[in-house]
Amino acid sequence: MISTIERLFKHEAAGGIALMAAAILALIVANSGFAGLYDAVLAAKLSVTINGEGLEKPLILWINDGLMAIFFFLIGLELKRELLEGKLKNPRDVALPGVAAIGGMAIPAILFAALNWSSPETLPGWAIPAATDIAFALGLLALVGSRAPASLKVFLLTLAILDDLGAILIIALFYTAHLKVTYLLIALAPLAAMGWLNARGAHRVAPILLLGIVLWVLVLKSGVHATLAGVVTAFFVPLKDRWGKSPLHALEHGLAPWVAFFIVPVFAFANAGVALAGLSADALTSPLTIGIVAGLVLGKQIGVFGATWLMVKAGFARLPAGVNWMHIYGLSALAGIGFTMSLFIGGLSYADPALMNEVRLGVLVASAISAVVGYSVLMAAGRKPANTGADAALAE
Numbered sequence: 001m002i003s004t005i006e007r008l009f010k011h012e013a014a015g016g017i018a019l020m021a022a023a024i025l026a027l028i029v030a031n032s033g034f035a036g037l038y039d040a041v042l043a044a045k046l047s048v049t050i051n052g053e054g055l056e057k058p059l060i061l062w063i064n065d066g067l068m069a070i071f072f073f074l075i076g077l078e079l080k081r082e083l084l085e086g087k088l089k090n091p092r093d094v095a096l097p098g099v100a101a102i103g104g105m106a107i108p109a110i111l112f113a114a115l116n117w118s119s120p121e122t123l124p125g126w127a128i129p130a131a132t133d134i135a136f137a138l139g140l141l142a143l144v145g146s147r148a149p150a151s152l153k154v155f156l157l158t159l160a161i162l163d164d165l166g167a168i169l170i171i172a173l174f175y176t177a178h179l180k181v182t183y184l185l186i187a188l189a190p191l192a193a194m195g196w197l198n199a200r201g202a203h204r205v206a207p208i209l210l211l212g213i214v215l216w217v218l219v220l221k222s223g224v225h226a227t228l229a230g231v232v233t234a235f236f237v238p239l240k241d242r243w244g245k246s247p248l249h250a251l252e253h254g255l256a257p258w259v260a261f262f263i264v265p266v267f268a269f270a271n272a273g274v275a276l277a278g279l280s281a282d283a284l285t286s287p288l289t290i291g292i293v294a295g296l297v298l299g300k301q302i303g304v305f306g307a308t309w310l311m312v313k314a315g316f317a318r319l320p321a322g323v324n325w326m327h328i329y330g331l332s333a334l335a336g337i338g339f340t341m342s343l344f345i346g347g348l349s350y351a352d353p354a355l356m357n358e359v360r361l362g363v364l365v366a367s368a369i370s371a372v373v374g375y376s377v378l379m380a381a382g383r384k385p386a387n388t389g390a391d392a393a394l395a396e
Helices: 002-010 014-030 035-043 059-085 091-116 134-147 150-174 181-186 188-199 206-222 227-234 247-271 287-313 325-334 339-349 353-381 390-395
Strands: 045-050 053-058
Touching (some): 014 035, 014 134, 014 339, 035 059, 045 059, 059 150, 059 206, 059 227, 059 247, 059 339, 091 150, 091 287, 134 150, 134 353, 150 227, 150 325, 150 339, 181 188, 181 206, 188 206, 206 227, 247 339, 287 353, 325 353
């Protein structure tokens, strides 16, 4: 029994299933007799103060600013590892998924902006459909099984990592509140200390994590979004210590299950609760909802598939081994699952609960459509030989 449970948790689709279960539970609770309790708990104020000075935030912001900093810390660890010894080390391997990621971020943002251009109230959410949810997308690809070639998973993983990097840059550049430079200057002290520990190849990561918490508080106080402190801290965890062991690998391995099965599901439960009783036809057809759905469903397919096709057609890249154009189209649809990052950016874009309800609705609908289309296309593609006929000609 225990071994069966362990196999379930180790399955590639497990993280996506946990995320889906948390989102469904949030929908059920938000539309049940527990809706009032759900809202009250998320709005409850939690304080950490010393002599009247410190932090006081509702629980929802502790989740979005605090727990999600750990999520971004894990992303930072993955990015550093991939840059130094993985899929992002060789620029030639990054070119095709990199351009696909750029197309998959630009076209959805443009579509959303075009549909919301005359609405200054909703235009700040232009980046909501730009991000792809790694856990959901890879989970669904895992469910396709051997019908999808292994090289397609590498392509999607590289695209999603670069997509996350783009989302981090967008948050840093466009979703920073009123900047308080004094706190950023003070933040140079823990940064310098972490840099010193990294240069020494420190074996123990506890001092770096403690300095990261200090950095998180200072960045939060500065007005820059605090989750970025998680990414920065991750880049100071040594890949190799003085004895040749890898603190980064150990920390990433130990943290990944907590992020996949606790942090991301808690975030989904706290942010996916759409109150269906309060929805009207206007909410379903509002520029905000339509912009998110169009961006994630159409924008991702056009951006990812179009950029990939142009790169191959122009002779700058070749399709991965065993991959045909139906695979690429299915992957482009899966990239429209924007759940975690889309909801996160939505929370940064709007303070109005009514607008956030439309964000949740748009993200849930778009992610569901993208999941069904992507899974169906990939299952169908698995029954066809790869790179034959026109596909082979395009891949040359």
